[in-house]
Amino acid sequence: MCCSQRGTTLLPSMHDTSILYTLAQEHADVINLHDWYQSFKRILSPRNSKAKTTSKSKKRKDRCEEPEPPAEASIQARFCRAVMELQIAGLIRMPSKRRPDFVQRVAFRG
Numbered sequence: 001m002c003c004s005q006r007g008t009t010l011l012p013s014m015h016d017t018s019i020l021y022t023l024a025q026e027h028a029d030v031i032n033l034h035d036w037y038q039s040f041k042r043i044l045s046p047r048n049s050k051a052k053t054t055s056k057s058k059k060r061k062d063r064c065e066e067p068e069p070p071a072e073a074s075i076q077a078r079f080c081r082a083v084m085e086l087q088i089a090g091l092i093r094m095p096s097k098r099r100p101d102f103v104q105r106v107a108f109r110g
Contacts, residue, residue: 010022010043012044012045012046016040016079016081017085017086019043019044019082020040020079020082021091023036023039023040023043024036024105026039030099030105031092031104032102040078041075044075045069045075087103090106091105092105093106
């Protein structure tokens with residue numbers, strides 16, 4: 001249950017747009033897309049997940065206990081979709097020709 005906890009704890013079970021919005025609040029008004037993506041990726045596939053085992057029986061057991069982290073392509077697609085949703089909501093502006101690797105936050109801090 002991602003929404004029952006208080007505070008700014010980010011969990012992979014949260015909606016992608018919520019994760020990105022919360023991460024955006026930690027940045028200044030201009031956000032580096034690469035850094036933002038890396039932060040998003042760390043939330044979805046934490047490094048402390050268990051290493052894969054070679055035994056087939058152990059693999060089945062691990063799959064039941066803990067789901068595998070999403071593939072890189074899946075994380076990229078989810079990131080792009082969430083960025084687009086924030087843009088549609090008017091919370092960020094897309095990059096300009098001068099700074100294509102940055103977005104600008106539009107909403108004021110509350």
